[in-house]
């Protein structure tokens with residue numbers, strides 16, 4: 001039975017008591033009452049686990065070997081006998097080596113920020129030179145990646161242009177900007193209005209209704225008031241009302257914020273297990289179109305002209321192929337407004353350490369997004385657009401991740417397994433499994449909830465993944481280490497008291 005949940009309860013759950021397996025298909029999740037017994041997540045001040053890069057995992061014939069970002073990764077709790085760091089005492093007389101030791105580099109950056117004559121304390125000029133070399137090497141990484149990205153994006157745009165021109169259903173375009181690539185496509189062009197969005201049959205009926213009703217009701221309220229709002233009464237209500245007056249294009253562009261109605265959300269979102277929610281987001285037709293398009297692009301990318309781009313050999317980034325509007329729409333319409341409620345406490349997506357207050361609601365808590373499609377197959381080397389057959393346990397570089405099943409209909413395996421939130425006692429333990437959801441159903445979870453994808457045994461599996469971050473809030477007052485371990489104290493070196 002599908003389980004509804006009460007938003008105010010959902011944000012107070014704790015993984016301590018949710019150890020059972022859960023399935024998206026049969027919705028055998030814990031009841032709201034069981035969840036209510038739980039206390040807030042553990043606050044942690046102590047890192048007890050980490051990701052290390054030195055173990056090659058999986059089949060090395062597969063791009064990435066099951067690893068994320070083509071980088072082998074293996075999650076294991078730290079044990080005292082293993083040196084998971086690198087370089088301490090390796091090259092410098094006094095043990096200082098910022099090139100190979102990330103902690104040294106971070107100390108140096110903080111030192112330079114905090115002390116006027118930080119380097120004056122160093123005994124050896126050669127140690128300062130080591131720092132210079134380390135920083136220069138990072139800078140050259142940045143420059144190299146930047147110019148590679150420029151080249152790659154240009155190449156991919158050429159490829160997409162070739163693809164769209166080859167299609168008969170819609171005519172071409174005149175300018176070269178990424179979003180113009182799909183301008184005349186009946187479905188993959190960005191919608192301007194609610195009617196266009198509805199006619200594309202992109203969102204599930206339920207998702208469209210939740211978003212549209214939320215905004216339409218605001219418009220109605222505005223008309224009923226005869227538009228007599230005074231300046232003093234602004235903030236919340238004015239902002240609410242203004243949303244409905246704007247076309248979908250303004251929402252995609254982030255010019256207005258959507259505030260989903262809580263009563264509609266409670267029917268829409270289902271809690272699958274601790275910290276993992278699901279809702280019917282996209283239609284099967286849209287998923288199929290996206291899948292087929294990406295596979296066609298990957299096939300074209302195998303031709304000699306485009307092979308160097310390796311498109312489809314890595315998860316395909318929607319911005320790069322000119323479909324970033326899909327990411328924007330889902331981010332502004334669903335991820336941001338839903339996350340404000342669900343992750344206010346566990347992910348510190350509210351100000352003042354947890355409570356959802358009005359200030360937090362009004363501020364843009366998540367302000368960055370990246371959307372891509374990951375492809376899996378039992379035989380990834382033989383399938384265009386499939387990169388792997390499984391994915392190792394990892395956390396995402398995101399506050400909140402959306403994972404929407406794009407199908408196909410018939411793959412076997414490929415469950416998403418959750419292994420606990422970082423910084424809680426459950427970290428590293430299997431806390432639940434989201435079995436193959438319906439095509440178009442999205443999971444929403446904390447990026448720092450360890451997760452993996454089990455082996456795809458047969459068929460092809462595609463997932464639309466959107467990572468979202470909070471640069472303006474969470475990440476501006478938390479160092480990467482506190483962030484990674486979800487320490488929710490105010491004494492982090494990047495916190496306000498130090499600035």
Ligand SMILES: O=C(O)CCC(=O)C(=O)O
Nearest residue numbers: 374396403416453463465
């Ligand atoms: O394919 C999936 O379901 C998960 C992918 C994922 O976790 C990731 O790309 O970070």
Ligand SMILES: [Fe+2]
Nearest residue numbers: 394395396451
């Ligand atoms: Fe992930």
